[in-house]
Amino acid sequence: MRSWDDGKGDRKESLRRLRQALSQSRSDLWRGWKVYRRSLLAVAGLIMVIFVTTISIFADEIAVEHPYRNLQDTEDEWVIDWEPRMKEPRSEECDWHEQKIITNTRSKYFLEEVVAESHNKVGEDNRYYKDTLSVIRIIKIEDSKGYDLNSSLLYIDPANSSILILTPELYNNSTLNLGVWVTYEFNNEAMHHSWLPDGYDVCIFGTTDTGQDLFSKVLYGSRVSLKIGFTVATLTVTIGTIVGSISGYYGGRVDEVIMRFCDIFFAVPGLILAMAFVAALGSVMSLTIPVWFGVLVPILFLVTVTQSYLLSTVLDGDRISDRTMNIVMQYRGPLLSLLCFFFFVGLLPAPAWPEFFGISESLGWRLGAALGIIVVIGAITLADRKFIQNWDFEGASERLADSFDWTNPLRYLSIRTLAIFVAIVVLFRFSNGSGDEIVLIKDFDRLWKIQAALIITGWPGYARLIRGQVLYVKEMNFVEAARSVGAPPGRIMFRHILPNAWAPLLVAFTLDIGGTILSASGLSFIGLGANPGTAEWGILVSESRDDFLYHPHLMLYPGLAIAATVLGFNLLGDGIRDVADPKNRR
């Protein structure tokens, strides 16, 4: 049996290696940056990406109003402003207000005074109301036929700036139902950007067709787009890497099946495929998975991955005897079935427990789950011990303490145990305790649907890319050498192949964020993406379609925002490619 002191040399060695790796990666990064900054375009791309990200983070501070929208995103504390300040719709000036005053001498409502009121606003009780505006000056008066009238026919009440008074001339000469259009400038301090220099303090992008500040909408749109971009790119990269490396490494029939499956995805043009998936996901209201699936699959996956990672890091060669390796291999099957057994015994009958103990359903469920988890964790921890040492009860507590000591090289086993524990806890955190199902995404709204559709359509591309990389690296001499020494597949994968395949992955990831933003806004544009009324760039452009020829600013700014963001990510990806793959740079 190994004692704690035996591991001293190993611990020192592993710390030394860690330090070396850190300093190595730091100098690699520095060298990469020195190459990167040589390209003006790449630096410009980086700046654009940082700019957009910053703006989206500080949107609450920069924006003058919160977009009136229904994103249903409870994660972010976006204040839904029930009082969208309505200005003149589709105007590029926010301080101008146009209002029709109907003068009717016979009406009992006819007065010499007219109150300057805002457009309809939506109150907290969802009813419309109007605000009184304090008028600065009257710009134009025209009659119902569009002829300009003398602007001295109407003047602002010196005592109250929100009251316009008709001169007797206009008052007496007005015929039945004469409509007069008054355009006046009013004091709209709420809409001014205080952070802009004097003279620019107006709402700079104009207003939308509902009279909201377009600039704020575009700002908040960056949040939606970046969120979609990062989520989709991360998940597609993860799935694609897993599938692609399996396919590339094992080859043969596995590879054939996976690649033929991917071919089906490549056979349909991307946007149409994504549209079909958005439609197919239409009835999914919340993303739930059965409990047994949701807990068992991640556990099995973690067990397999960490086991191969474990074999690749600690358990090589001279440190652990071959006999132990054999035990690991020998006990893998029984241990997994043990895990399944405890799981089913512990968790699945749980709904039946309340009658048994006479306690409330949710409490019984949670109690059963907790007991089951404890049993499973205990079983795995004990099993882990079994991997390393022959099992006996003497000194079990010290060994358990050892396994949580981070300087102990054998700690990776505990990492696995912890990972399983964390997985279960996370899954139960998401579960709303209803019993049979774990709720992954409670409100699977349309934003989630386009993200899901883009993930489903996106991963085969990565799988193919990674497969190619793995095939390419696999043929290299160092992989051959590692295999001839007898390194297990996990070690070869994690230590030799993937570190040499990360560069194209990073490039593809960066480019994919841009591509995802483009496709997501395209889907929103044709009405299959985010909800109408959302502050999303594609939606904003599509909402302007009715009369963009007369009000081009409505589509100009959101479109420019999309183009600039995507351009930034593309330039960034290109720059990273130049650094990572100098052969390509010319």
Add this chain to the structure above:
Amino acid sequence: MKLHEFVVRRLLLLIPVIVGVVIFTFSVAHLIPADPAATQCGDKCGIIIDYTDDGEPITAYQANRERLGMNEGVDVQFKKYVTRLFEGDWGESETYNRPVLDVVKDAAPITLEMSFFALMIAYPVGITLGILSAVRQDKMFDHVMRFFGIAFVSLPIFWFAMMLQLYFATGSAMGGVCDPIFGTDGGCFPVYGRHDTGFTYPEDGFVWFFPEGGTGFHLVDSWFVSDAKLSTMPDEWNTRWLLFKDTLLHLALPCIALGVSSAGSLLRYMRASLLEVLHEDYVRTARAKGLAESRVIMVHACRNALVPIVTILGFSIGGAIGGAVLTETIFAFNGMGRVAVTSITSIDYTVIMGVTLVTSIIFLLSNLIVDITYAIIDPRVRLE
């Protein structure tokens, strides 16, 4: 491997993919939440229309389910779907009130024409700019072109299309920069549509629409379609030319919008490919022989640099068909993309299946042609 062996092998590889696509479209259509039996009868679903032999009432809804074969198992439905697919019975569309095959047949040429024309614009532009950029490597022109290469790829198609409409379809009176140059009122190019709704024939004031029939490719049809009215025209060929010009003008803006991202990526690929070739030995040999630089580039380098560009064509076609969804929506072309959008928003699942199947078959076939072309140009591919 001989060429014909390669072609046969490639065709055989196509079969599992097409089978997969058929299964895929079928399963996607069955995942879609709508109940076609309920949508067909609408609010009359509860009406009893018949009785069984046992005296049980049959509602309209049940009859619809029976007629659509929804009471059978999924495997039976799939078998029926496949046999009908081969018999040419693709079902009836709810929104168009026509057989799906007819809808698709009418729509496909429009998208194909648009994609083809878009690539016809994108390829010369992209390749020329790529060559110029590579020849002037690291000069100002090269930097500008590299920027434009990325910028073109980054443009959202729908926004770019609307910008084109804004600036090239409206005259200066409406804020556009474009004054009428082709005689179309209000701007250089028509704002949307596949044709003007009708144009007046100059001499007798006869209002004339595009003739029915023909292949559906109006650029071709405008010259070859036979039409009774057209043949009685005093100068038939002038009218045909007007038709052709009308089609072309309407195609120009959508195709520029559609082709711009292809042009951008082509520019970048061509540049990289040519730069790679320029470092090859045979280019050095050609220069050493004392050939003129233009001849070295155009004859020795470009011909070899163009070979890998052929493979990009496959991606471009896919991108163009996908992008047609957006341009067709904006420019009001009733092509596959618009049909796809309409069918998906109105959940018309027979049309969704048909459109997905047809677009993927078009895409697969064009990729097949590209692969075979590549194998002809570069025989090394066949060895793999």
